[in-house]
Amino acid sequence: MAPQRPTVLLLVLDAVGVTTLEYLFDRYPGKLRLPHLSRLGLGRILAPRFHARLGPDGRRSVAMRVEQASASADSVIGHREMVGIVDPSTYDLFPNGFSPRFIQALEKRIGRKTMFNKMAGGMEAIELNAKEHERTGRPIVYASKCDPLVQIAMDEAVIPVKEQHAIADAAFALAREMGIPVTRAIARAYVRASGGEIVRTANRHDTVLPIQGKTLVDVFNEGDVWTVAVGKTSDLVNTAYSERIKLTRPSFLDPSLGLRFVHPKKKDTNPYGVQGTINALAEAAHVYRPRGTFVFTNLVDADSVYGHTRDVPGALHCMEEVDRILPLIEKRMSKGDLLLITADHGMQHRADYGFHNKEPLPLIAERIGHGAGLGGLKAGPGKSLREVGHLAAQALGFAKEYERACGCRLGGSR
Numbered sequence: 001m002a003p004q005r006p007t008v009l010l011l012v013l014d015a016v017g018v019t020t021l022e023y024l025f026d027r028y029p030g031k032l033r034l035p036h037l038s039r040l041g042l043g044r045i046l047a048p049r050f051h052a053r054l055g056p057d058g059r060r061s062v063a064m065r066v067e068q069a070s071a072s073a074d075s076v077i078g079h080r081e082m083v084g085i086v087d088p089s090t091y092d093l094f095p096n097g098f099s100p101r102f103i104q105a106l107e108k109r110i111g112r113k114t115m116f117n118k119m120a121g122g123m124e125a126i127e128l129n130a131k132e133h134e135r136t137g138r139p140i141v142y143a144s145k146c147d148p149l150v151q152i153a154m155d156e157a158v159i160p161v162k163e164q165h166a167i168a169d170a171a172f173a174l175a176r177e178m179g180i181p182v183t184r185a186i187a188r189a190y191v192r193a194s195g196g197e198i199v200r201t202a203n204r205h206d207t208v209l210p211i212q213g214k215t216l217v218d219v220f221n222e223g224d225v226w227t228v229a230v231g232k233t234s235d236l237v238n239t240a241y242s243e244r245i246k247l248t249r250p251s252f253l254d255p256s257l258g259l260r261f262v263h264p265k266k267k268d269t270n271p272y273g274v275q276g277t278i279n280a281l282a283e284a285a286h287v288y289r290p291r292g293t294f295v296f297t298n299l300v301d302a303d304s305v306y307g308h309t310r311d312v313p314g315a316l317h318c319m320e321e322v323d324r325i326l327p328l329i330e331k332r333m334s335k336g337d338l339l340l341i342t343a344d345h346g347m348q349h350r351a352d353y354g355f356h357n358k359e360p361l362p363l364i365a366e367r368i369g370h371g372a373g374l375g376g377l378k379a380g381p382g383k384s385l386r387e388v389g390h391l392a393a394q395a396l397g398f399a400k401e402y403e404r405a406c407g408c409r410l411g412g413s414r
Helices: 018-026 035-039 048-053 075-082 100-110 122-136 161-177 216-222 270-286 312-330 386-395 399-406
Strands: 007-013 062-066 115-119 140-143 149-155 184-192 198-200 205-208 226-230 243-245 293-299 338-342 346-349 354-357 361-367
Touching: 007 075, 007 270, 007 312, 007 386, 018 048, 018 312, 018 346, 018 361, 035 312, 075 386, 100 161, 115 122, 122 140, 122 149, 122 184, 122 198, 149 161, 161 184, 161 205, 216 226, 216 293, 216 386, 216 399, 226 270, 243 270, 270 293, 270 312, 338 386, 361 386, 386 399
Parallel strands: 007 293, 007 338, 115 140, 149 184, 226 243, 226 293
Antiparallel strands: 062 361, 140 149, 184 198, 184 205, 338 361, 346 354
């Protein structure tokens, strides 16, 4: 096969901000097993008091703190900033639910009465209202405790999935028309298992804020780089991709990899994200792609499973499992490939819930076969998550195009 450009893997550890990690470490007296993140420089990012609990630093990577330039801490906003879009807008939470005017207009638009309309956690809203929903067919509308969005939970046996998606689309369009500052509307599909347990399904549907500008993904697409979204990244940065990978069934997990579920009821999804990433890397190594490959992966469990529930041991065991699989990823990358590890926001643990938090974020960059100089790539000063995109663009030879599209200087922000 003729020579081709490298592969860049951008691995997002959802809600694993620097302040969040330090909070988790302070509240967990047990031994931390993070040898590979330690080797990649995690200790250079955290406060000195944590160094004794980490393993040795291999000093062959860049490891630094990066500030978020956008105004709000949100998964949509954080992922988009990584690929060049800074959002100065602020978005609202809705502690009292949505206005009667919005609810009445939504009901008229979707042809169904709704119910609940309060702020709640996702499973809380479903469990409180599932029986009434089954009896009446009314969608369960609720406001997120930490995200600026409209959530609508529906049983697939009550409202067909296609209609659920249309309801979310209608809710988001209406919110935009009425000037309600949200970033998404989500149809939360669920079913009742044979034992009566409520289980969310993979038929969730996100209607997302339009992107204002050209992203790094668009730059790569125009330059014939093969772009791959793994997990929910294509929902958050909702532009075109060459390929989207969303695995949801255990049968797709390669037993030889030894991927593990951390949650005792296997509610975590990171194993699917890791498998999808390994699949993407395998394709990149064996398929002719002369302009290279960009893989954009989100591992969400530190947010969705352990963050909002304020589960400190669970969040750290989740991080340990991410650490354990890093060599599986690294050995599938070739000399010159670039591994980028970062986060989209942090998670502030309050008395009642875990809330998304704007805080310093980690950035770890490893260029396979090179040392801390990254083979000549230039890291920025840490003023914006756009610097993640800077490094990816440099590795694939699109730095100038990225600068023009996103208004960023090579190695810095303006």
